[in-house]
Amino acid sequence: MTSQAIDLKTNRFKTNRVKTGINWLMGIGLFMLPLIWIDPITYLTLTVAGLSLGMLIFLIASGLTLIFGLMDVLNLAHAAFFTFGAYTGYSVLNLIASFGWIETASLGGSAFFLMVALGTAGCVGAILGIITERLVIQRVYGDHLMQLLVTVGVSFVMVEILKIIWGVNDEVVPVPLAFQDSFIIYGVFVEYFRVVAILLGVCVFAGLQFVLKKTKIGIIVRAGVENREIVETTGYNINRIFTLVFAAGAALAAVGGTMMAVFNQAVNPGMGDQFLIFALIVVIIGGMGSVTGSFIGAIIVGLSFNYIAYLVPKMALGVNFMIMAIILLIRPKGLFGKE
Amino acid sequence: MISNQGRTRTNPFILNPMVCLYAGIIVLLALIPFIFPSFRVMDLMAKIMIFTLVVASFDLLLGYTGILSFAHGMFFGIGAYSVALILYHIPKPSWYHILLAVIISLGVSIGMSLLVSFFSLRVKAIFFAMLTLALAEFAHILGVQWTSLTGGEDGVSFVLPGIFNFNHSFGTLFHTQVNGRLVVYFLILISTAFLFAALLRFTQSPLGRVLKAIRENEQRTIALGYQTFKYQIYSIVFSSALASMGGILYAMWLCYVNPDSVFHTAIMVNILLMVLIGGMGTLYGSVIGAAFFIITENWLPGLLKSMAAMVPENVIIQTMADRWQLYFGIAFVLVVLFFPKGVLGTIRSRIRQKKILLNTLFKY
Amino acid sequence: MPTWAGGLRMNDPILFLENVHTHIGQHHILQGVSLGVTPGGATILLGRNGAGKSTTLKTIMGLHPPSSGRICFLGKDIHTTKTHKIARLGMGFVPEDKAVLFNLTVEENFRLSMIEENEKIHKNLEEVLLLFPALKTFWKRKAGLLSGGQRQMLAIARVFVCDHALLLIDEPSKGLAPIVVNQLGEALVRIKDKTKVILVEQNFNLACQVGADCFILDDGRVVFHGLIRDLAKDRAMMKNYLGI
Numbered sequence: 025m026t027s028q029a030i031d032l033k034t035n036r037f038k039t040n041r042v043k044t045g046i047n048w049l050m051g052i053g054l055f056m057l058p059l060i061w062i063d064p065i066t067y068l069t070l071t072v073a074g075l076s077l078g079m080l081i082f083l084i085a086s087g088l089t090l091i092f093g094l095m096d097v098l099n100l101a102h103a104a105f106f107t108f109g110a111y112t113g114y115s116v117l118n119l120i121a122s123f124g125w126i127e128t129a130s131l132g133g134s135a136f137f138l139m140v141a142l143g144t145a146g147c148v149g150a151i152l153g154i155i156t157e158r159l160v161i162q163r164v165y166g167d168h169l170m171q172l173l174v175t176v177g178v179s180f181v182m183v184e185i186l187k188i189i190w191g192v193n194d195e196v197v198p199v200p201l202a203f204q205d206s207f208i209i210y211g212v213f214v215e216y217f218r219v220v221a222i223l224l225g226v227c228v229f230a231g232l233q234f235v236l237k238k239t240k241i242g243i244i245v246r247a248g249v250e251n252r253e254i255v256e257t258t259g260y261n262i263n264r265i266f267t268l269v270f271a272a273g274a275a276l277a278a279v280g281g282t283m284m285a286v287f288n289q290a291v292n293p294g295m296g297d298q299f300l301i302f303a304l305i306v307v308i309i310g311g312m313g314s315v316t317g318s319f320i321g322a323i324i325v326g327l328s329f330n331y332i333a334y335l336v337p338k339m340a341l342g343v344n345f346m347i348m349a350i351i352l353l354i355r356p357k358g359l360f361g362k363e
Numbered sequence: 364m365i366s367n368q369g370r371t372r373t374n375p376f377i378l379n380p381m382v383c384l385y386a387g388i389i390v391l392l393a394l395i396p397f398i399f400p401s402f403r404v405m406d407l408m409a410k411i412m413i414f415t416l417v418v419a420s421f422d423l424l425l426g427y428t429g430i431l432s433f434a435h436g437m438f439f440g441i442g443a444y445s446v447a448l449i450l451y452h453i454p455k456p457s458w459y460h461i462l463l464a465v466i467i468s469l470g471v472s473i474g475m476s477l478l479v480s481f482f483s484l485r486v487k488a489i490f491f492a493m494l495t496l497a498l499a500e501f502a503h504i505l506g507v508q509w510t511s512l513t514g515g516e517d518g519v520s521f522v523l524p525g526i527f528n529f530n531h532s533f534g535t536l537f538h539t540q541v542n543g544r545l546v547v548y549f550l551i552l553i554s555t556a557f558l559f560a561a562l563l564r565f566t567q568s569p570l571g572r573v574l575k576a577i578r579e580n581e582q583r584t585i586a587l588g589y590q591t592f593k594y595q596i597y598s599i600v601f602s603s604a605l606a607s608m609g610g611i612l613y614a615m616w617l618c619y620v621n622p623d624s625v626f627h628t629a630i631m632v633n634i635l636l637m638v639l640i641g642g643m644g645t646l647y648g649s650v651i652g653a654a655f656f657i658i659t660e661n662w663l664p665g666l667l668k669s670m671a672a673m674v675p676e677n678v679i680i681q682t683m684a685d686r687w688q689l690y691f692g693i694a695f696v697l698v699v700l701f702f703p704k705g706v707l708g709t710i711r712s713r714i715r716q717k718k719i720l721l722n723t724l725f726k727y
Numbered sequence: 728m729p730t731w732a733g734g735l736r737m738n739d740p741i742l743f744l745e746n747v748h749t750h751i752g753q754h755h756i757l758q759g760v761s762l763g764v765t766p767g768g769a770t771i772l773l774g775r776n777g778a779g780k781s782t783t784l785k786t787i788m789g790l791h792p793p794s795s796g797r798i799c800f801l802g803k804d805i806h807t808t809k810t811h812k813i814a815r816l817g818m819g820f821v822p823e824d825k826a827v828l829f830n831l832t833v834e835e836n837f838r839l840s841m842i843e844e845n846e847k848i849h850k851n852l853e854e855v856l857l858l859f860p861a862l863k864t865f866w867k868r869k870a871g872l873l874s875g876g877q878r879q880m881l882a883i884a885r886v887f888v889c890d891h892a893l894l895l896i897d898e899p900s901k902g903l904a905p906i907v908v909n910q911l912g913e914a915l916v917r918i919k920d921k922t923k924v925i926l927v928e929q930n931f932n933l934a935c936q937v938g939a940d941c942f943i944l945d946d947g948r949v950v951f952h953g954l955i956r957d958l959a960k961d962r963a964m965m966k967n968y969l970g971i
Contacts, residue, residue, distance in 0.1 A: 098489050100496070163700055168489050169431055170699060173635060177695035180632055184689035243835050247828045254828060257788055258840050259814035297628060301500045304493045312490070338508075345501060349482070352494075356485045 051324075058331040068212040070330045076218035078326025079225025080287060083280030084299055085306040085318040086232060087273035093313020094249045094269050097161060098168055100175040102277050102303065103296030104182035105152055109145040109278025110285040110295060111190050114197045116141040117286070121198040131216065134200030138220070138286070142279050149278025152182070153271035161270065162263070179296075187293050194292040197285045221283060228276070229319050236315065245269055301341075305348045311361025320359060389556050396545055403661075406616075409548055410657050411650075412555040413612050418637045418649035419562050420605035426644030427566055428598040429578035431488065433631050434479060434495035437502045438603040440625035441475070442468045442610025444506070444513065447620040450521040451514075457524045461615070468607045476603035480596045499631060506622030518621025523547065551612050558605055563646060565601060574598055578644075629688070636695045642705030651706050663687050740799075741766050741893055741923055742787065747796030747806070749779075749786045756782045757793070758947035764893070769919040769938035771955060772927045775970055779947040780927040781823055784895045787925075788820045789813045801892060815842070817892035821899065826882035829871030833862055833881060836870055840885040851888045858917060859884050876907035880914065887918055894924045900933050912936045931971055935959065943968045 059067055084106055091099045120137050160178055164170040203217040236242035248255040248262050255262050284299065285291045306325050310317025325344050333340040351359065392412070396405050421435045445468035450456045479498070483491045506513050513519065522528060528543040565571055573594050576584045585591050614620050624630075637656045641648025664687045698705070704712060743763035749756050756779050764770045772780045785791045787798060789810035798806040805813050814820070827836055841848050856863045859880045865873060870881060879899050886894055899915075900908045908930065915937045918924060928934040934941070935955050943951040943958070945968050951958065958964060965971045 092489075098492070160696065160700070170703065172431060172489070172492050173639070174696060174699045176628075176632055176635065177692055177699060180629070181689060181692035181696060184686050184692055188686055188689070240838065243831065243839050247831055247835075247839050250828050250830050251825055253790065253822065254826070255839070256810045257790070257814050257820040257822070259811050259842050261809075261811045297500060298504070301497045304497045308490060308493060308497075341501065341504065345497070348494075348497075352482060352486060352490075356490075 055327060058335065061335055062331070065211050066334070068210075069214075070334055071327065072212070072214050072218050072222075074327035074330035075323065076221035076225075076287075076326070077330060078323040079221045080280055080283050081299070081302045081306055081326055082225050082319055082322035083228060083283060084277050084303040085310070085322055086228065086315055087276035087280070088303050089307045089310065089313055089315060089318045090232070090276070091270055091273040092307070093315075094245050095266050096249065097165070097270070098171045098175065099161075099270075099273070100172060100300070101156060101179040101182065102175075102273070103300035104179040104186075105149050105274040105277040105296075106281040106284075106299060107183060107291075107293065107296035108152060108186060109149050109281030110291045111186060111281075112145040112148045112278065113141040113282025113285050114195060114291045115190075116144050117198050117200075131202045131205075134202040135220065137200055138203075141286075142282050145278040145282040146275040149275040149281075150271040152278075153274025154267055156274070157267045157270040183293055183296065190293075192293060194290055197289050197291055199286050199289050203286070217286065221287065224283065225319075225322075228279075229315065232315050241265075241268075302344070305344050307358075308348055309351050309358055311358025314358070314360035317358055317360030385556075385560070389552065392552055393549070396548060402544075405544070405548055407657060407661060409551050409616050410613075411654050412551055413609050413616070414634075414637065414653040414657060415650050416555045416558055416562075416612075417606050417609035418634055418641065418653050419559060419646050420602040420609070421634050422638050422641075422643060422646055422649050423562060423566065423574075423605075424598060424602040425638060426642075426646075427571065427578060428574045428595060429581075430483065430595065430599065431492045432479070432483075432495040432599070433492060433628075434475075434499050434502075435603070435606050435634060436628070436631035437495075437499045437626065438472050438476070438606040439610040439613070439630065440502060440506070440620075440622075441471050442607030442612075443614035443620045443625045444468075444519075444610075445471065445607075446611045446614040447519045447521055448512065450523065451519045460524065465608075465611060468611060469604055472603045472607040473600055476600045477596070479603075480592075480599040483595065483599065484592045496628075499626070499628065503622055503626040503628070506626050513622070516622060518619060518624070520619045522618060523615060547615055551616065554608065554612060558608055559646075562605065566646060570594065570597060632692075632695065636691065636698065638705070639695070639698045639703065640705050642708030642711070643703075645705070645707040645711060648705055648707035660691075663690070739766070740764055742798070742800045742925075744783075744787070745797040745799075747783075747786060747793045747798060749782055749791050750794045751782070751791055756947050757786060759796070760944070760947065760949055762942050762949055762952065764923065764925060765940070766923050768940065769915070769924040769926050771934045771938040771941040772925060772944060773929075773931075773934065773941055773958075773969055774944035775968065776929075778944040780944055781897050782947075783944065784820070784897050784925070784927060787813075788818065788895060817890075819886035819889060819891040819894045821882050821886055821894070821896045823897040823901065827870045827878050827885070830869060832867050832869055833873070834866050836881060836885050837888060840889055842889070847890070848888065851890060855884045855888050858914060876903050876910070879903060879907075879911060883911075883914065883918070887922065891922060894918070894922050895927075896924060897927045898929060899926075900928065900930045908933060931959075931965075931969065 058070075062070065084102065087105070088099065088102050091097050091102075117137070120140070125133070125137065156178060160174055161171070164174055199217075203220070204215070206213045206215040208214070234242075236246065244255060244260055244265060248260075248265055252262050255265075280299075281296070284295065288295075302325060306318050306321040308321075309324060310319070310321030324347065328343050328347060329340050332343040355361075392408060395408050399405070417435070417439055424430050424432060424435065446461065446464040449460055449464045449467070453460055479495065482494060486494070507516050509515075523543060566574070573584065573589055573591075576587075576589070577591050577594060581591055610625065613625070617624075633656060637649065637652035639652070640655055641650065641652030667685075667687050702709065740763040743761075745761050747757055747760045760779070760783055772783060774780050782791060786793050787800075787805075789805070789808060789812075793806050796806065797804060800813070800816060800818065803816065805816070808816075828839070831839065837852065838844075841852075861877050862881055862884060865877070870878060873881065883894075883896065883899060896915075900911055903911065912933050915924065915926070915933075919937060924937070926934065926937055928937075939954055939956075941951075941953065941955045941958060942949050943964075950968060951964060
């Protein structure tokens with residue numbers, strides 16, 4: 025009896041595979057649509073730009089979905105981690121610029137300095153994450169409403185502290201000159217930085233998937249999400265693990281913030297809120313708790329934003345809202361959502 | 364449900380203590396401009412009344428129906444902007460244009476809230492909260508970027524028509540200028556009193572009781588045969604409409620709106636703080652929350668500045684005093700963590716505990 | 728050396744509880760539980776629903792810290808120790824429900840419980856898989872797709888793999904078909920020869936098959952301690968405390 029039941033299940037799985045394949049083809053077809061209105065060269069430029077924007081959004085969204093999917097915690101303070109990361113990166117780059125290295129550095133050197141900035145931002149993000157989790161989040165586990173309220177408050181407080189440290193104005197971020205160069209492939213201008221962004225996003229995605237699916241800690245985290253008690257009674261300190269996950273999510277947001285600071289060449293205290301919408305849309309489209317979902321969702325959002333921004337500039341943000349609305353209508357859990 | 368739910372119709376409505384208190388407060392508020400002729404006091408009172416309404420309508424949504432929507436501030440902004448844009452773009456407005464603004468903002472609010480409530484039913488609560496957050500941010504961005512309509516970041520400044528015009532004077536009464544501003548003040552007083560009473564009536568009606576049941580246990584209410592989503596829709600639409608009304612009154616009082624003053628997430632955080640301080644699920648709590656918040660908002664920066672003036676050289680203290688919103692944020696987090704029931708909520712639960720204690724004592 | 732209800736003295740208990748009280752919220756569930764468990768074999772905890780059997784296991788495990796009393800495991804006081812540390816001292820726990828992780832594969836469920844992955848553990852794993860061959864067949868399958876009985880086997884197997892000094896197992900037969908309960912009983916008999924087991928069970932036959940020493944709990948207190956075959960002869964006590 026059991027083997028029959030399993031056979032039925034695999035059969036259902038097979039038809040699901042066919043369905044998924046068709047969905048993918050339709051999705052890709054949809055994204056080729058703008059070719060009707062845009063010439064191929066511009067299309068490719070926009071695609072590269074869109075992919076890099078998407079990767080940056082993925083960095084923020086992945087932290088959000090990780091914290092929700094893995095810890096069942098709604099963290100709206102994510103925007104603040106993002107902004108703090110951006111400002112940290114800005115300060116680091118300012119410091120490097122004061123040595124005059126920003127203008128002189130080669131591509132490799134610039135990449136190194138970027139890594140330094142990203143690393144610092146990541147550490148700051150992680151520290152903020154640990155503090156927030158220990159002080160605040162631990163008291164509101166299990167209560168979604170309180171989590172939303174508390175994290176909104178924490179976000180507000182953090183942004184105000186940021187304003188005290190760095191001031192309220194927009195600041196210009198010194199960007200390594202080497203990154204502002206571009207190279208030409210088949211007539212398409214590709215900025216080096218965009219490529220860096222895409223590479224970073226893909227690496228982070230691959231890294232996250234690897235850690236979650238293949239490593240012991242990934243198993244512990246996935247188990248802890250489903251059933252805290254079992255993980256505790258098996259012998260793991262679940263509190264410490266959740267702090268770790270939260271810190272990782274915050275670090276990701278901070279890294280995303282620095283990348284965005286370099287991308288836009290500017291920082292301002294409100295940038296977190298602006299990008300939080302993108303991250304929220306991506307997480308809703310992709311499905312809460314799914315890293316793959318936020319990856320795909322971020323690509324969708326990044327690409328569509330760029331295409332529409334070129335064709336009908338005012339509708340760019342609106343289009344993303346529409347996509348989110350449509351996806352919520354046909355699949356309320358998001359494309360890859362589990363819950 | 365047996366009997367008449369414990370309502371004993373022995374006292375006529377007028378002598379009901381709550382009604383007397385209510386009427387008393389209204390009379391007091393009406394007399395304020397004459398007792399304290401300063402503009403600052405009137406401004407404070409007007410804002411308290413407006414925000415009481417907005418916060419109470421939010422409490423209906425959150426405390427009574429159990430739905431967290433970050434779009435409440437957006438509805439407030441919609442009301443404010445409808446009045447502002449109509450009075451700004453129409454060359455010679457008269458009083459019925461205000462009515463037009465009311466109708467338009469009600470229309471937009473009801474339309475949007477229906478749309479929003481449609482989504483709230485398909486997705487879980489957390490998704491809904493995030494959706495509304497995104498929506499509210501979107502409204503903010505629209506307000507900033509759609510400069511042709513909304514005047515962008517600078518906002519829109521306008522004058523009120525007819526008797527509401529601040530320059531229009533009727534003379535003096537008890538040494539106080541009776542001008543358009545006073546008229547607007549009384550309009551605010553009457554509107555908020557009326558709408559707040561409507562809100563109270565709503566919650567005490569059978570509809571309100573179903574909402575309470577939904578908040579307690581949605582599954583059970585569905586099992587009892589109630590179409591919960593219908594009631595949730597009523598709640599969302601009603602509270603959004605009220606928030607818009609609050610926005611209209613606010614715009615009429617300030618005669619100036621800009622995206623940051625009505626659409627910014629800070630407004631939403633403030634509303635949340637007011638609801639929490641007052642007590643979720645207690646409409647009267649919104650009075651306490653709004654009053655506390657607005658008075659502190661008015662008075663705290665001054666206090667901090669005078670404290671900072673004592674050490675004018677210390678830059679850190681100067682900046683810390685500048686950013687008084689920081690302390691609000693901290694207060695917010697502390698209230699959420701340690702006093703989630705708010706002032707009125709804690710009082711009510713203490714009373715309830717005492718009642719239970721008395722009951723158990725009297726059982727034996 | 729402390730004594731327990733029934734007056735039987737214990738030598739070198741692996742675990743003993745002394746006058747343990749546990750409150751859950753406002754409810755006073757355990758009202759002075761004292762018991763001791765000797766190494767070897769299986770000890771059964773019997774009692775009606777709501778007597779406090781599961782709570783006793785959870786209290787031992789640290790999931791509901793006792794409000795007063797003393798718990799001593801392998802010579803160490805553990806009533807104030809955190810759960811994960813108690814587990815590391817050598818205690819395994821199979822809860823009443825949700826005992827396996829549905830979203831993880833069988834392999835991952837095992838990997839989770841193997842805190843250190845050394846040769847000994849891998850040897851244990853091989854032995855365990857001989858004991859429960861079905862688990863080997865579904866090695867890469869998500870645990871949620873297994874049948875109820877297989878899941879229960881997995882729940883016990885993943886804890887057994889680790890060479891714990893003591894296993895706490897809470898009503899494993901609940902909701903299982905009789906033939907599966909038989910298989911479960913056979914597995915438990917093999918397990919108890921290698922590791923000390925405290926088994927909470929409502930199924931009296933299964934209890935007799937697996938264990939010899941037993942305690943009966945009623946209203947949060949121990950009311951009987953002795954051999955299960957002696958209990959089986961005492962009709963009055965069976966009716967009173969077990970409702971059989």
